[in-house]
Amino acid sequence: MASLIQVVAALGPKLVYGRTADLDEIAEWVANRSSLNKTEVQRVLSELFHGIVFFARVGRPVRLPGIGRVRAAISRTGTYRVHIVPDTLLVQALNHKGTYRGDVRNRGNIGLSNEGYKALWDAERPDDPLELAT
Numbered sequence: 001m002a003s004l005i006q007v008v009a010a011l012g013p014k015l016v017y018g019r020t021a022d023l024d025e026i027a028e029w030v031a032n033r034s035s036l037n038k039t040e041v042q043r044v045l046s047e048l049f050h051g052i053v054f055f056a057r058v059g060r061p062v063r064l065p066g067i068g069r070v071r072a073a074i075s076r077t078g079t080y081r082v083h084i085v086p087d088t089l090l091v092q093a094l095n096h097k098g099t100y101r102g103d104v105r106n107r108g109n110i111g112l113s114n115e116g117y118k119a120l121w122d123a124e125r126p127d128d129p130l131e132l133a134t
Contacts, residue, residue: 016103
């Protein structure tokens with residue numbers, strides 16, 4: 001018997017990622033929209049990194065309006081981690097209806113009910129049906 005988690009993992013909508021934008025590309029993009037040149041943008045982003053590290057090391061979260069909040073965290077073994085919580089404006093901008101232009105695998109399954117997933121899964125895999133809890 002298949003689990004609902006297994007079925008959604010296989011048939012649910014997933015973003016198809018393109019090549020990761022690197023520092024050069026984002027610096028050029030910002031430079032084209034500002035009065036800064038690409039090298040200046042790269043320096044600013046480098047200093048932003050160092051600023052975040054500085055404040056995280058002294059126990060101060062950093063809020064970057066429109067981007068999010070960055071803070072240090074520690075595990076029970078003493079390993080430091082970084083938590084990044086996206087700004088609600090960033091999340092809202094990404095979720096603005098009809099603006100996402102990337103590829104979505106299984107786009108037609110967005111909003112599908114559990115019963116809808118069951119019908120799709122069971123049709124494709126009759127030997128491993130999905131059993132929904134009642």
